[in-house]
Amino acid sequence: xTVKVRIPVPLQRLTKGKEEVDxxxxxxxxxxxxxxxKYPGLAERISEGGKLRRFVNVYVNEEDxxxxxxxxxxxxxxxxxxxxxxIAGGG
Amino acid sequence: MEFTEEQLKRYSRHIxxxxxxxxxxxxxxxxxxxxxxxxxxxCPVGYYLAAAGVGTIALVDNDNVELxxxxxxxxxxxxxxxxxxxxxxxxxxxxxxxxxxxIAVNERIGSKNILGLIRDYDIIVDxxxxxxxxxxxxxxxxxxxxxxxxxxxxxxxGQVTTIMxxxxxxxxxxxxxxxxxxxxxxxxxxxVLGVLPGVIGALQATEVLKLIIGKGKPLxxxxxxxxALGVNFRKVxxxxxxxxxxCGKDPKIKDLTDLPEEYCSI
Numbered sequence: 001x002t003v004k005v006r007i008p009v010p011l012q013r014l015t016k017g018k019e020e021v022d023x024x025x026x027x028x029x030x031x032x033x034x035x036x037x038k039y040p041g042l043a044e045r046i047s048e049g050g051k052l053r054r055f056v057n058v059y060v061n062e063e064d065x066x067x068x069x070x071x072x073x074x075x076x077x078x079x080x081x082x083x084x085x086x087i088a089g090g091g
Numbered sequence: 092m093e094f095t096e097e098q099l100k101r102y103s104r105h106i107x108x109x110x111x112x113x114x115x116x117x118x119x120x121x122x123x124x125x126x127x128x129x130x131x132x133x134c135p136v137g138y139y140l141a142a143a144g145v146g147t148i149a150l151v152d153n154d155n156v157e158l159x160x161x162x163x164x165x166x167x168x169x170x171x172x173x174x175x176x177x178x179x180x181x182x183x184x185x186x187x188x189x190x191x192x193x194i195a196v197n198e199r200i201g202s203k204n205i206l207g208l209i210r211d212y213d214i215i216v217d218x219x220x221x222x223x224x225x226x227x228x229x230x231x232x233x234x235x236x237x238x239x240x241x242x243x244x245x246x247x248x249g250q251v252t253t254i255m256x257x258x259x260x261x262x263x264x265x266x267x268x269x270x271x272x273x274x275x276x277x278x279x280x281x282x283v284l285g286v287l288p289g290v291i292g293a294l295q296a297t298e299v300l301k302l303i304i305g306k307g308k309p310l311x312x313x314x315x316x317x318x319a320l321g322v323n324f325r326k327v328x329x330x331x332x333x334x335x336x337x338c339g340k341d342p343k344i345k346d347l348t349d350l351p352e353e354y355c356s357i
Contacts, residue, residue, distance in 0.1 A: 009248040055270040
């Protein structure tokens with residue numbers, strides 16, 4: 001029973017270069033915290049005090065969790081989660 | 092405007108497309124596009140738009156060309172090192188297509204000059220390298236209802252979206268606020284694969300041409316994410332945020348302001 005979590009390039013250092021990792025169903029914030037046990041530092045980059053950071057978006061199958069139940073959005077087996085930080089390079 | 096024999100030949104592969112035709116090519120030749128940033132993204136966007144015959148292309152950049160730019164900024168060359176980037180790109184685009192009126196604007200974009208710069212253009216392209224300017228461009232485009240084709244790159248990843256003020260979400264609907272300085276590295280600090288801005292810039296140029304000819308579906312309300320290492324293109328939905336500080340129901344941002352300089356260093 002897993003959900004697929006897509007890791008953006010800037011955070012792949014924390015996942016040993018993996019672009020996709022497996023997580024457990026539950027709420028978004030419990031998923032983030034459980035991933036942090038395996039990939040220390042990940043939760044801090046995405047969230048602060050149990051809330052998602054405002055320049056990082058999390059999507060469940062293309063839908064932005066801010067317009068669902070935010071950190072409490074439930075993810076189930078087979079869902080695809082994408083973590084998308086704002087980037088600004090144009091260089 | 093009637094096309095000359097030479098122009099009919101130059102644009103023949105466009106004109107033969109039913110979606111473009113003579114009518115679409117005429118629209119292209121009458122379009123006015125402003126590109127902010129003549130760097131990694133601005134070069135390919137401007138290059139392809141010049142090739143396509145976009146009537147007026149303005150480039151805004153106050154930096155000069157450096158050797159370390161040439162790994163990806165394809166409109167510049169060793170001959171234009173130390174030359175203003177907008178001026179350098181203008182020379183390249185004019186050599187490719189003398190039909191195009193290229194305007195080089197050697198200015199740093201800020202809250203004081205942005206509205207005057209974008210006012211006369213049909214479509215704005217964001218190819219800048221910092222968050223304060225991205226938010227400023229978004230806010231100005233929302234205020235003047237200018238379509239904005241936004242692209243961003245870092246390391247091996249790129250993002251593209253088309254913002255249609257009044258019709259869809261804006262950049263602030265997507266990311267409510269910029270990350271604090273120091274949290275997201277810049278390309279200078281983190282690097283960027285030289286071809287990546289080519290991919291993202293070509294997507295931006297495609298969006299611009301689609302908007303000009305009025306065909307296809309603009310990348311409105313969606314963020315396209317390209318991961319070069321994993322060869323993934325993903326699209327996520329951007330809902331319009333009713334509480335958006337600039338395009339929401341009760342906007343709090345009514346004037347343009349420049350964010351503190353330190354944001355520029357990220």
